[in-house]
Amino acid sequence: MKTLLLFALVLPAAAQAQVHKCTVDGKVTYSQAPCERGQAAVIAVPDAPAPDPGAKTDLARQKREAKLMEKERLKREAHQDREDEATHRVAAKRRDKCQKLKQDQKWAEEDARGAQIQNSERAQIKARRVAERYKLECGS
Template structure:
């Protein structure tokens, strides 16, 4: 029981000590190129609150890791942009193709409609001996128009 109580007091003391240590400000003083750390502001030197008192090797390793991650993210971003551009290009190409197909279809139907009109006019104005032939031609062109444009 006494040991447990003594252990608790030790842990409590360490926690109190640690909390007291973190409340003090630390300053980084740069005097004529020489860097020192202190808990009081410097006299005649530039005093900056020290925010990072870790060893320089740790800071450099973290900076290198951050640069590596940034480079990897930049590469990933470029790949995503390239994929997006490729998809947009394919979509644009597909829309242009669909537009060209629709335009060709429309032109073909307009041509067939014009041919049907002319064939009907020819059948109406044909001399008696050519009426049957002109009527058959007009009927066939009309059937072709119905098959290709009205279905």
């Protein structure tokens, strides 16, 4: 441990960054400031690597690709929105038609109940036909 501390003190002062590893009561902490108590070690931080000359062109290429992907995503979303709207329109049209058929069925049944004896059979046939048409169109 003393050699480690001695080694830490011998490090050249020209190092740009140092990290101090401190161990106090079995807990290890890292800091830029020297340790106040406990075991101490200095870890030299290497210099940052030199900038990559191709990084600028890579970044520009990645930006172009990202812009293209964003454009494609927006196009897909717009297409999906149009399909969703068409589906909703069809569903609303079907719902309206089914509501109308249900109302026709209700009225035909009311007519059949209120018809006079001679017209009763004709009104019941009409009510049955409306009910069958509703069942075919709406499935209920």
